[in-house]
Amino acid sequence: MIRDLRAAVRPSLRRSSAPYNTYASYDATRDPSTSTAVVDCAVYRDGRRLKDDSSDTCLTPREAMRRVRDGGGFAWIGLHEPTEAEFAGIAAEFGLHPLAVEDAVHAHQRPKLERYDDTLFTVFKTIHYVDHAELTATSEVVETGEVMCFTGRDFVITVRHGGQGSLRNLRHRMEGEPELLGKGPSAVLHAIADHVVDGYIAVADAVQIDIDQIEIDVFSPPAKGSTRGTDTGRIYQLKREVLEFKRAVSPLLRPMQLLSERPMRLVDPDIQKYFRDVADHLARVQEQVIGFDELLNSILQANLAQATVAQNEDMRKITSWAAIVAVPTAVCGVYGMNFDHMPELHWKYGYPMVLTGIIGICFAIHRTLKRNGWL
Secondary structure: OOOOHHHHHOOOOOOOOOOOOOOOOOOOOOOOOOOOOEEEEEEEEOOEEEOOOOOOOOOOHHHHHHHHHHHOOEEEEEEEOOOHHHHHHHHHHHOOOHHHHHHHHHOOOOOEEEEEOOEEEEEEEEEEEOOOOOOOOOOOOEEEEEEEEEEOOOEEEEEEEOOOOOOHHHHHHHHOOHHHHOOOHHHHHHHHHHHHHHHHHHHHHHHHHHHHHHHHHHHOOOOOOOOHHHHHHHHHHHHHHHHHHHHHHHHHHHHHHHHHHOOOOOOOHHHHHHHHHHHHHHHHHHHHHHHHHHHHHHHHHHHHHHHHHHHHHHHHHHHHHHHHHHHHHHHHHHHOOOOOOOOOOOOOOHHHHHHHHHHHHHHHHHHHHHHOOOO
16 A cells, blocks of 8 residues: 555645745756756666666666666656657657657647557646736736656656746655555656646635735725726736636546546556545636636626726716806806896896806705715
């Protein structure tokens, strides 16, 4: 049996001084001095890594496969953004299907699980939360990458695209658990799936804080001189980022369910049950992301409704003052027509009387509108 499997492949998520930067400790790109896409290549036998006879550096894929065929175990090859030429030799050595190879090289794939003869091809979308001091209408909230995994009877090939989601620390943790690695390539596939889903959980928690802040800003009393419409751009940008998050999470649920429910020759029975736990965590994240999308829709509608109400209030105020100004305009317009015979035109107190009448009528209109809430 596998002892403390979860502790081995799912380290606790710790908050640092820069919160939610889940992948900050991982290397973002491959070493510029390395002329090949191979980041690491090793053979594991009885759960322990075999070292190269000549040095401590990683093996070549051809040498790794030769050792596996001679003495057993399995090879784990990690690549970062390989070109077609770099991947062609590895694909030929391990007999990878051309369609899967094409997907692995060109990336931008939908999360999925496919079977080609005796090889499982799995695509994961990695998500990284981008720290920002303040959410704006142009803020990038999540950054995506990809991890493709070829799983065979005696090999695992991981192909990573993007600057985030390095598997180096994951490999080191698994090498500290020989009993886990002794279960073969399916244990590596589970560890990668669990690692990716753990990243989803951390990002979901961070996005939740952004949504809570947006909700507070929308429903709190507006600052003097500000308008509700200024939040619309931020809400729409966050909704776009949540949609990108959703595209990574939702398609992966079915492959995880298949790995946990359907018996497969390439998946160890002791490992398969743990895919159910990964699927459960993924289902929870999917519910969160769907809830984020619906909540942002409601917040956006509420913000637009508040902007409409504010515009209506402004229109009522403008209409009220127009009604008040209409009184002196009408009276002055009548007495400005220069007729000879007009009421009180030559009376000594005509002018004060007209001004008094205008002021009195305007005051009465203002008081009435004020009482009715228009001013």
